[in-house]
Amino acid sequence: MNIDLEAEKKEILRQYRGLLRATKYSKSKEDKALIRKAFNVALEAHKDQRRKTGEPYIYHPIAVARIVAEEIGLGTTAIVCALLHDTVEDTDITLDDIEKMFGQKVSQIIDGLTKISEIEDISNSIQAENFKKILLTLSEDVRVILIKIADRLHNMRTLDSMKREKQLKIASETLFLYAPLAHRLGLHSIKSELEDLSLKYTEPEAYNEIVQKLKKSQAVRTRFINKFSLPIKKALEEQGFKFTIKGRTKSVYSIWNKMKKKQIPFEEVYDVFAIRIIIDSPPEREKSDCWRVYSIVTDFYQPNPDRLRDWISIPKANGYESLHATVMSPTGKWVEVQIRTTRMDEVAEKGFAAHWKYKENNAESQLDAWLVQIREILEQAAKDENAIEFIDDFKLNLFDDEIFVFTPKGDMYNLAKGATALDFAFHIHTQVGYHCMGAKVNGKLVPISHKLRSGDQVEIITSKKQKPKEDWLKYVVTGRAKSKIKQALKEHKKELAKEGKAMLDRKFKHMGVHLTEENYMTLTKFYKLTTPLDLFYQIAISKINLHHFPKHEVKLGKLILVKEQKAVKENNDFKDILKIKGKTDDTLVIGEDMQKFDYTLAKCCNPIPGDEVFGFITINDGIKIHKTTCPNAVQLLSNYAYRVVKARWTSQEQIAFLAGIKITGLDKVGIVNEITRIISNELNVNMRSISFDSNDGIFEGKIMVFVHDTFHLDNLMKKLRNVEGVIQVMRIENV
Numbered sequence: 195m196n197i198d199l200e201a202e203k204k205e206i207l208r209q210y211r212g213l214l215r216a217t218k219y220s221k222s223k224e225d226k227a228l229i230r231k232a233f234n235v236a237l238e239a240h241k242d243q244r245r246k247t248g249e250p251y252i253y254h255p256i257a258v259a260r261i262v263a264e265e266i267g268l269g270t271t272a273i274v275c276a277l278l279h280d281t282v283e284d285t286d287i288t289l290d291d292i293e294k295m296f297g298q299k300v301s302q303i304i305d306g307l308t309k310i311s312e313i314e315d316i317s318n319s320i321q322a323e324n325f326k327k328i329l330l331t332l333s334e335d336v337r338v339i340l341i342k343i344a345d346r347l348h349n350m351r352t353l354d355s356m357k358r359e360k361q362l363k364i365a366s367e368t369l370f371l372y373a374p375l376a377h378r379l380g381l382h383s384i385k386s387e388l389e390d391l392s393l394k395y396t397e398p399e400a401y402n403e404i405v406q407k408l409k410k411s412q413a414v415r416t417r418f419i420n421k422f423s424l425p426i427k428k429a430l431e432e433q434g435f436k437f438t439i440k441g442r443t444k445s446v447y448s449i450w451n452k453m454k455k456k457q458i459p460f461e462e463v464y465d466v467f468a469i470r471i472i473i474d475s476p477p478e479r480e481k482s483d484c485w486r487v488y489s490i491v492t493d494f495y496q497p498n499p500d501r502l503r504d505w506i507s508i509p510k511a512n513g514y515e516s517l518h519a520t521v522m523s524p525t526g527k528w529v530e531v532q533i534r535t536t537r538m539d540e541v542a543e544k545g546f547a548a549h550w551k552y553k554e555n556n557a558e559s560q561l562d563a564w565l566v567q568i569r570e571i572l573e574q575a576a577k578d579e580n581a582i583e584f585i586d587d588f589k590l591n592l593f594d595d596e597i598f599v600f601t602p603k604g605d606m607y608n609l610a611k612g613a614t615a616l617d618f619a620f621h622i623h624t625q626v627g628y629h630c631m632g633a634k635v636n637g638k639l640v641p642i643s644h645k646l647r648s649g650d651q652v653e654i655i656t657s658k659k660q661k662p663k664e665d666w667l668k669y670v671v672t673g674r675a676k677s678k679i680k681q682a683l684k685e686h687k688k689e690l691a692k693e694g695k696a697m698l699d700r701k702f703k704h705m706g707v708h709l710t711e712e713n714y715m716t717l718t719k720f721y722k723l724t725t726p727l728d729l730f731y732q733i734a735i736s737k738i739n740l741h742h743f744p745k746h747e748v749k750l751g752k753l754i755l756v757k758e759q760k761a762v763k764e765n766n767d768f769k770d771i772l773k774i775k776g777k778t779d780d781t782l783v784i785g786e787d788m789q790k791f792d793y794t795l796a797k798c799c800n801p802i803p804g805d806e807v808f809g810f811i812t813i814n815d816g817i818k819i820h821k822t823t824c825p826n827a828v829q830l831l832s833n834y835a836y837r838v839v840k841a842r843w844t845s846q847e848q849i850a851f852l853a854g855i856k857i858t859g860l861d862k863v864g865i866v867n868e869i870t871r872i873i874s875n876e877l878n879v880n881m882r883s884i885s886f887d888s889n890d891g892i893f894e895g896k897i898m899v900f901v902h903d904t905f906h907l908d909n910l911m912k913k914l915r916n917v918e919g920v921i922q923v924m925r926i927e928n929v
């Protein structure tokens with residue numbers, strides 16, 4: 195190949211000058227000198243390297259630095275780091291060299307970036323494990339994340355020259371991790387571009403089809419937008435606004451996503467574009483000006499009140515501010531109108547970095563708070579073995595849909611959509627989460643699993659006696675709550691396992707079996723468990739009964755099990771349920787929901803069924819039930835009315851009895867779903883527990899339900915027999 199070195203040199207300088215023009219916030223002499231120095235170091239270090247495209251390698255760091263400056267809006271340190279980001283990884287330059295030349299901060303960031311590249315290079319290891327490591331590195335300095343995103347963006351923009359295999363790997367990684375990260379950091383345009391580029395390589399046909407259709411419909415769209423905007427434009431001018439109106443087309447990726455989610459063709463995606471009105475407005479008038487524009491828009495077009503979104507009064511957690519309205523056009527088409535100021539627009543496009551420019555909304559401390567939270571989750575999760583679970587939990591924290599709820603004092607919290615009272619409790623404080631019994635939402639008592647909605651006012655009710663339980667994991671959606679619950683369960687399990695080990699050790703000694711790891715493992719494997727810890731735990735909770743020890747021999751202290759025998763585990767689930775049943779016999783209805791609250795009877799008045807009673811939420815002891823004639827009642831009711839909840843004994847016919855049902859059938863997709871749907875939706879029966887086992891295409895399920903009487907139970911069983919695939923439904927006696 196013939197390379198014109200002179201021309202290349204010119205091109206490098208041209209690109210470097212482009213970078214300098216883009217560095218809006220590095221205008222001092224010192225800043226410029228530092229950038230120049232970094233450029234020279236990088237140029238020299240990469241001088242013999244070329245990219246896959248055949249171009250000089252230095253094009254890449256210059257481009258990354260330019261993205262960092264121009265599209266993310268970062269300052270000198272980040273630009274210097276971006277220029278140097280591949281030097282330690284790919285050239286002879288060491289971290290020490292960097293530190294000597296550019297100081298500790300720069301070398302620290304470069305170190306983070308180098309670690310990520312090293313992880314990314316291990317091509318054959320499990321991906322999730324790598325992501326975990328990447329995320330751990332990312333949380334060190336937020337600039338590491340931002341530069342890494344810029345690096346990824348440039349690689350995506352130049353992905354054409356890579357092998358197909360590599361393209362797919364990089365594109366799916368981007369979709370999986372970097373786009374959500376960019377989104378969480380408020381880098382909206384980068385996020386969209388990353389998604390579009392990923393789609394281009396993972397689903398080239400779908401991508402091209404949408405691009406073509408967008409092109410074809412462009413002229414019609416432009417005409418529509420012009421016509422639609424005309425009266426608004428005139429009115430805004432008359433009122434003296436400085437503004438721009440743009441028609442913004444949805445990204446290819448989000449159109450594709452909508453088509454897929456709703457199973458509709460391109461033509462039926464009605465919100466392919468939005469109208470954006472950007473006004474110049476001084477900080478103190480931003481909000482009122484935006485609403486004035488809203489008022490002008492709705493003078494011409496009828497708004498849909500259900501689709502008004504005010505992210506100016508309450509910005510999204512990633513910093514996004516805007517006023518969104520959906521209005522009806524004269525042709526009967528719904529059109530989304532986004533109203534915002536120049537500042538809001540820049541923040542929306544560039545994210546947190548743009549906040550720094552405007553030096554307000556303490557964006558930096560918001561970002562810090564987020565990083566602290568992420569770091570906490572990461573550190574906790576890093577101890578767990580299961581990387582995939584970890585990534586899932588982590589990604590929950592990157593999802594865009596969020597709600598905001600308030601404490602009684604009016605403090606606001608952002609939570610992921612679908613978050614429950616229990617999630618909220620963990621967000622207030624870990625200890626509040628651990629002892630959460632329920633909550634009062636807008637003054638009404640609700641169970642811990644209650645899903646919160648935006649605007650709810652939430653007060654958590656705690657009890658010292660309350661402890662995290664296994665099924666809590668089903669009630670939470672936030673990574674924070676999940677990891678805290680898992681941690682608590684693990685500790686609890688370890689405690690119990692100690693007892694189980696002591697029991698087993700006594701048994702072993704009695705049998706003449708040595709207390710060796712090997713012997714523990716023999717038994718662990720026999721019960722198809724993974725670690726001796728699991729074994730000890732199961733012994734402690736009586737799932738494994740040492741009185742029914744499997745057939746064995748002991749040779750010189752070694753435990754040898756007789757082959758071909760089946761492990762028998764005790765089924766204690768149902769015994770537990772019976773115990774609980776004993777407690778709920780004296781059925782008491784508290785608040786709106788009957789089964790989900792623990793309560794104790796107050797000692798001062800000892801209420802019994804039939805008495806008129808009320809519940810009182812104590813600070814440390816959960817809900818106490820008092821008679822209305824209790825000597826303390828007047829004082830409690832008058833001074834602490836807000837802590838009083840309604841309670842009454844139920845009449846006989848409302849008492850629910852616990853019954854067990856066994857179902858066998860063909861193990862096919864959706865059958866469990868159908869069964870639970872019938873139980874909970876169609877017949878409104880409360881389920882106490884459900885377990886399914888499947889073997890060779892046949893499943894066996896045990897369900898414990900609360901029913902009123904045999905008629906109720908028979909009716910339920912009849913319905914279950916009618917489910918396609920169910921072979922047998924029978925009542926379990928003597929559970």
Ligand code: MN
Pocket residue numbers: 254279280345
């Ligand atoms: Mn790079």
